Amino acid sequence: MKVIVAGAGRLGRQVAQVMAAGDNQVTVIDQDDERVAALRDRPHVRLENGDACEPSVLERAGAYTADLVVATTGEDEDNLVISLLAKRQFAVDRVIARVNDTENAWLFDRTWGVDAAVPAAMPLISLIEEAAGAADTVALLRLGKAGVNVIETTITAHSRAVGRPLTEITLPEGTVVAAVVRDGGPVTPAPGLVLEAADEILVVSHATTESEVRAAFQ
Incomplete structure (x- = not known):
């Protein structure tokens, strides 16, 4: 395009x-x-x-x-x-x-x-x-020199992550939650933060794929 x-x-x-x-x-x-x-x-x-x-x-x-x-x-x-x-x-x-x-x-x-x-x-x-027209999980940035992917996924109303704190979400090895966007504003991704439908999760990883991130939250 x-x-x-x-x-x-x-x-x-x-x-x-x-x-x-x-x-x-x-x-x-x-x-x-x-x-x-x-x-x-x-x-x-x-x-x-x-x-x-x-x-x-x-x-x-x-x-x-x-x-x-x-x-x-x-x-x-x-x-x-x-x-x-x-x-x-x-x-x-x-x-x-x-x-x-x-x-x-x-x-x-x-x-x-x-x-x-x-x-x-x-x-x-x-x-x-x-x-x-991207899906709810897209590779936002591919920082080639650093070998890091920044990936964002949106929590849907049917996601099993709804109502659960971040500490209960099992992420692939080497993956870190960098930010949570809620109601248009950033929320500190504290371990006890309870996830809600429509939350947008930004994760950073060296090797994790979009599908793996989606599977962790959806």
Whole structure:
């Protein structure tokens, strides 16, 4: 899949890294030289310096053949313009846009070319699911140099982990729970934390697979 990420802030960098880890062709656009420079060592990520609100910049980034555009800038006005251009001028099949100010959320619909609006407070995993239709367990980051996988899985209402403390969850050897996201915010993964449906569990491991993590919690 060909993906364009408009905005190389923290969220944009994370989205680019995740999508690239899934063997997608990723291009990141930003007009901030420092942000672009911070991504130069990222494998499989192409960089385009410029304003994504400019049609010529989107065209250089490959918008005519893109399957997905993700607008992640910190300005709602920019995200709306990028979305509209992507959908109307370049006929991009799927457009995802970040909503920075909740009062502007009503604008982020198909009128502006937005297929899915993602509130700024929404966890990264939810944005990726919107963008790529991922399952509830995905390899978020593959940190090749460190040999570490960061994997996230969502507890469903039918998971056997619901109502159980973390200490009762048997994880594969060498796997550590790094964070729990509940109601859009991080929760300290203390041993006595009782898991609830919709909790998002982030684990770090050198060799554990997504299926093994899923089996531990589901």
